[in-house]
Amino acid sequence: MDILFGSIVSGVLIGMVLALVALGLTIIFGVMDIVNFAHGEFLMIGMYTGLLTAQATGMDPLFCLPVAAAVGFVLGVLCYGGFVKYLLRGPMIAQLLGTFGLMLVLRNLALLFFGSEDRALHHGLLVGKSFDIGMGIILSATKLATAVLSILSFGAVWLLMNRTKIGKALTATALNRQGARYMGIPTERMNMLAWGIGGATVTIAGALIVNFWSVTPYVGLIFTMIAFTVVALGGFGSVPGAFFAGLVVGLIMEIPGFWDFFQLSFAIDWMADVPMISFKYTWIYVAYFVIMLISPRGLFGWKQ
Amino acid sequence: MKSFSKSAKRLGLVLIAVLALPSVLFAAEEIKIGVLFPLTGGAASAGRELRAGAELAADIANNVMPDLNMTMAKNAGIKSLGGAKITLIFKDHEGNPTLGADLAKKLILDDKVHGLMGAYHSAVTKAVSGVAEQYGVPLINDSSTSPDLTRQGYKWFWRATPHDNYFTKDLFEFLKGMTEGKVKGLAAVPKKDITNLAAACEKTEWGSAVAELIEKFAKEYGFELKKSILYGAKATDLSGEVRSLTAVKPDAMLFASYGSDSILMMKTLKDQKAQTRVLWGQNAGFEVPEFVNTLGDTTIGVLTRTVFIPKVGQVKPVAAKVNAMYKAKTGNDLSGASARAFTGLQAWVHVLEKAGSLKPEDIQKAANAIEIAGEELVVPWQGIKFATTGEDIGQNILGSGLIGQYQKRADGKIDLEIVYPFNLATANMIYPFPKF
Numbered sequence: 001m002d003i004l005f006g007s008i009v010s011g012v013l014i015g016m017v018l019a020l021v022a023l024g025l026t027i028i029f030g031v032m033d034i035v036n037f038a039h040g041e042f043l044m045i046g047m048y049t050g051l052l053t054a055q056a057t058g059m060d061p062l063f064c065l066p067v068a069a070a071v072g073f074v075l076g077v078l079c080y081g082g083f084v085k086y087l088l089r090g091p092m093i094a095q096l097l098g099t100f101g102l103m104l105v106l107r108n109l110a111l112l113f114f115g116s117e118d119r120a121l122h123h124g125l126l127v128g129k130s131f132d133i134g135m136g137i138i139l140s141a142t143k144l145a146t147a148v149l150s151i152l153s154f155g156a157v158w159l160l161m162n163r164t165k166i167g168k169a170l171t172a173t174a175l176n177r178q179g180a181r182y183m184g185i186p187t188e189r190m191n192m193l194a195w196g197i198g199g200a201t202v203t204i205a206g207a208l209i210v211n212f213w214s215v216t217p218y219v220g221l222i223f224t225m226i227a228f229t230v231v232a233l234g235g236f237g238s239v240p241g242a243f244f245a246g247l248v249v250g251l252i253m254e255i256p257g258f259w260d261f262f263q264l265s266f267a268i269d270w271m272a273d274v275p276m277i278s279f280k281y282t283w284i285y286v287a288y289f290v291i292m293l294i295s296p297r298g299l300f301g302w303k304q
Numbered sequence: 305m306k307s308f309s310k311s312a313k314r315l316g317l318v319l320i321a322v323l324a325l326p327s328v329l330f331a332a333e334e335i336k337i338g339v340l341f342p343l344t345g346g347a348a349s350a351g352r353e354l355r356a357g358a359e360l361a362a363d364i365a366n367n368v369m370p371d372l373n374m375t376m377a378k379n380a381g382i383k384s385l386g387g388a389k390i391t392l393i394f395k396d397h398e399g400n401p402t403l404g405a406d407l408a409k410k411l412i413l414d415d416k417v418h419g420l421m422g423a424y425h426s427a428v429t430k431a432v433s434g435v436a437e438q439y440g441v442p443l444i445n446d447s448s449t450s451p452d453l454t455r456q457g458y459k460w461f462w463r464a465t466p467h468d469n470y471f472t473k474d475l476f477e478f479l480k481g482m483t484e485g486k487v488k489g490l491a492a493v494p495k496k497d498i499t500n501l502a503a504a505c506e507k508t509e510w511g512s513a514v515a516e517l518i519e520k521f522a523k524e525y526g527f528e529l530k531k532s533i534l535y536g537a538k539a540t541d542l543s544g545e546v547r548s549l550t551a552v553k554p555d556a557m558l559f560a561s562y563g564s565d566s567i568l569m570m571k572t573l574k575d576q577k578a579q580t581r582v583l584w585g586q587n588a589g590f591e592v593p594e595f596v597n598t599l600g601d602t603t604i605g606v607l608t609r610t611v612f613i614p615k616v617g618q619v620k621p622v623a624a625k626v627n628a629m630y631k632a633k634t635g636n637d638l639s640g641a642s643a644r645a646f647t648g649l650q651a652w653v654h655v656l657e658k659a660g661s662l663k664p665e666d667i668q669k670a671a672n673a674i675e676i677a678g679e680e681l682v683v684p685w686q687g688i689k690f691a692t693t694g695e696d697i698g699q700n701i702l703g704s705g706l707i708g709q710y711q712k713r714a715d716g717k718i719d720l721e722i723v724y725p726f727n728l729a730t731a732n733m734i735y736p737f738p739k740f
Contacts, residue, residue: 002551003547003548003551005549006543010543010544010547092685115344116344116345116398117344117345117346117348117564118345118346118538118540118564120564120567120568120571122567122571122598128571128574128575130575130576130577132577137327138575138577139545140575164740212541212575213540213541214540214564214568215540216346216538216540218538219540222540253544254544256544256548257544257547257548257551260547260548260551261551264551264552270533275533275534277533277535277544277545277548278507278533278534278535280544282722285365
């Protein structure tokens with residue numbers, strides 16, 4: 001039974017972080033209809049920013065989030081202003097290949113500057129601390145803090161999108177760009193802002209994740225895949241969709257834990273021979289495929 | 305007068321030519337050995353150790369060091385090759401087999417190396433050994449332990465280190481010894497207390513081979529392997545894996561991890577407050593200096609198999625001397641990785657000395673006939689002699705392993721103490737493994 005509760009709690013906690021990872025992707029898509037393949041690389045840069053800032057300043061990694069957010073915002077704005085803006089003039093395929101190219105450039109720049117070695121945080125206020133609250137649930141302090149900060153970030157973005165003029169302008173641009181322009185909304189600036197916010201949310205997620213995951217220049221790929229699954233499940237462009245889908249994907253990642261629970265509870269020998277944990281990410285890909293097959297619009301539908 | 309000066313000039317030229325002749329004829333050739341190690345990537349810390357070990361051996365071989373009681377320290381360069389010096393050409397394969405094979409080709413075709421050494425990761429060594437076999441270039445392996453490597457029937461591959469069949473058997477002999485009261489400072493442990501095992505091995509050539517061996521020996525020695533999982537050494541999160549291991553409440557946890565993954569594994573075990581009585585690592589990531597430097601007190605009680613522990617110096621003066629030289633060079637003690645890189649290059653030196661030629665066929669013949677005495681080596685082996693028949697062609701049949709345990713010294717420093725072989729034990733074993 002222990003492993004069941006442990007896996008559920010772990011899935012929910014990591015799900016909240018995955019939701020934040022996917023948030024930027026869904027905002028950018030919502031506003032501009034452009035799929036950012038370099039999303040995972042933004043996250044990787046967020047991870048390095050959190051890690052290096054903490055190491056250079058001796059600050060606790062959790063307090064480095066504003067730096068990561070600033071770096072992500074500037075990166076997003078620069079990518080839009082210096083690159084993506086021009087891609088929009090081309091066909092859809094140019095946008096896809098363009099952001100794919102951006103992904104390769106960012107990854108290789110990271111290789112150039114940071115090398116291919118794994119880096120991880122070994123010290124920090126919460127690093128390495130955990131609480132056993134019984135029933136097999138061991139709460140990792142870093143994951144708990146990350147989940148809470150993730151909810152706060154989500155709340156902030158939700159408020160920005162729904163309760164401020166800028167958010168309304170962004171939504172208007174997302175719903176009808178031409179109409180928004182006729183109403184005097186600077187859509188070009190809104191696009192840039194969407195990239196900035198998208199970049200900031202994902203780099204915040206990166207700076208949170210580096211508290212318990214190690215970082216290499218290649219780490220972005222798996223997160224891009226996860227973010228795509230979350231966004232596909234939640235519905236492209238939907239902020240609440242991203243949150244709930246993040247939780248679902250977090251639980252999907254714990255399928256091997258549920259498998260172990262059944263195997264141990266019912267003493268099913270053949271289940272022990274299936275190397276489920278070796279394929280823990282496979283279920284995310286399977287989920288992505290199934291969602292596309294059954295409900296291409298996701299849980300909350302595409303933006304209307 | 306004119307003709308005299310002309311003749312004098314001619315004579316002078318002839319004299320110069322004659323005087324220069326011997327140095328041209330007998331000029332010491334440079335011996336180029338291509339060395340492939342993971343100098344960046346997850347196992348970079350091991351790569352740095354390996355490189356420093358090989359460099360130190362080359363340094364000793366290329367210079368006379370009368371204080372050191374080793375044959376290769378007696379001459380400057382390879383005596384049978386007119387004092388030719390060894391040059392090591394290092395290449396970084398990043399733990400990538402395809403890159404390793406490409407670099408091996410580059411070393412053979414562009415750098416025209418006379419031989420190869422490396423490549424630590426068994427999967428890379430397998431790829432590189434294929435290239436060496438194709439081009440007929442000798443490859444002496446220092447530190448890859450997948451048993452399959454010497455079972456390919458290759459004629460240009462020799463391995464100095466014992467492989468995982470030896471090491472994993474050592475582990476089970478050790479566990480058996482625990483139940484028989486053979487471990488220093490430990491009364492016989494009831495077998496039921498350590499019977500349930502759980503293993504997590506990285507999933508390339510090496511880790512998968514270790515996982516199979518653990519399964520095989522667990523059956524043979526009457527232990528129960530409750531859970532065995534394979535994971536990616538480049539994994540950035542191992543929480544699911546650790547939950548899966550702890551779910552079976554193992555008495556002993558066994559690991560085969562490369563570099564950063566061993567640290568991540570330990571951190572995750574600590575994070576999830578995993579409990580076990582015995583925690584054992586199959587060398588590699590469990591014995592690089594970063595392991596202790598990063599994890600500190602968390603490592604106390606961890607067992608690791610290895611081939612070298614600085615305490616060996618207490619019984620082998622030559623090991624103590626080389627260890628001191630290594631420490632002066634790097635700031636660290638010799639580890640299993642660096643000691644084997646050192647020994648691998650030492651094997652190369654002896655093979656070249658015996659061959660007296662740089663023709664691949666002569667080197668091949670010498671490697672097959674070589675016999676290096678145990679007293680020459682820093683590692684506590686009986687020596688080096690490569691098998692030329694049987695199942696393990698090219699395997700050193702005189703090697704052996706150690707099991708060490710991290711313990712805290714009186715001065716607060718964490719050191720590896722020998723706990724196996726039982727007759728070499730340097731400290732009482734810490735049992736059970738302390739709670740995280």
